[in-house]
Each structure stands twice: as C-alpha cells, then as structure tokens.
Amino acid sequence: MSDPRARARQASRLTGPAPVRVRYALVPVPRLSLQTVARRSGVHPDLIRRFVALGLVEAERDASGGLAFESTAPAAVARIQRLRTGLCLNYASIGLVLDLLDRISMLEAALRRTGTRSETPPWT
Numbered sequence: 588m589s590d591p592r593a594r595a596r597q598a599s600r601l602t603g604p605a606p607v608r609v610r611y612a613l614v615p616v617p618r619l620s621l622q623t624v625a626r627r628s629g630v631h632p633d634l635i636r637r638f639v640a641l642g643l644v645e646a647e648r649d650a651s652g653g654l655a656f657e658s659t660a661p662a663a664v665a666r667i668q669r670l671r672t673g674l675c676l677n678y679a680s681i682g683l684v685l686d687l688l689d690r691i692s693m694l695e696a697a698l699r700r701t702g703t704r705s706e707t708p709p710w711t
Contacts, residue, residue: 618647618655627661628668635664641678643667643685 625632638644639654644663649655670681 617658618649619658619660621646621654621656624656624660624664628664630664630668637678638664638667641682643678643682 619627621632621635625635628635635644636654639646644656644660644667646654646656646660666685667681670676670684671678674684676684
C-alpha cells in the first residue's frame with residue numbers, strides 16, 4: 588500500500604464519522620393541513636402561520652409547499668391560546684413558558700422512571 592491515495596482512503600475509513608442510522612416508519616404518519624389545524628383549533632390560519640414563524644408550533648413543508656402538521660398541532664395551538672388569554676402573555680414569553688413546561692414534564696417523567704418521589708406535589 589505505497590499509494591498515498593489508498594492510504595488516505597484507508598485512514599478515512601478508520602477515522603471517518605460514525606455511520607448515520609436511518610429510521611423508516613412502518614406506518615406512514617398522517618399529517619394535517621393548515622386548514623385542518625385551523626378548523627380543529629378554531630384559530631385563523633394566518634395566526635397559525637405566525638405561530639410557526641415564531642417557533643411555537645412545529646410544521647414541515649409538504650411536496651406542494653404547504654404547511655404540514657403533526658396530529659398534536661391543534662392541541663398545541665389550543666395550549667398557546669390558553670396561555671395567551673389566561674395569563675395575558677406575549678408570544679415571546681409563551682415560548683419560554685412552553686419550554687419550561689416541557690422541561691418540567693421531562694423531569695417528572697424521569698422521576699417516575701427512577702421510582703423516586705418527592706415530598707411536594709408536582710407543579711403541573
């Protein structure tokens with residue numbers, strides 16, 4: 588193996604990045620259109636577009652360029668609306684509150700998995 592290119596290929600195979608695992612869904616996940624999310628949540632589609640732009644609701648683009656949402660999007664929009672009307676929060680603070688609530692849920696789930704119980708009741 589005196590060829591420098593062959594040595595470089597061998598070295599890159601040994602030190603190259605870890606292989607990427609690709610996961611394939613066995614069942615296609617149904618996606619909701621913008622109109623469906625708007626109808627189910629009772630919110631105007633333009634407001635939902637704003638939520639997506641602010642990062643409050645996750646969406647992907649479908650093949651035609653429209654927004655495609657997960658089936659949990661109407662519940663997420665309703666949660667945002669409850670925080671907005673109930674606590675009079677602006678959208679930046681709603682993002683922070685959602686992040687904190689998600690973190691609290693993850694910590695409580697970790698506590699349940701370990702079997703450790705605290706003396707105080709959960710916050711949520």
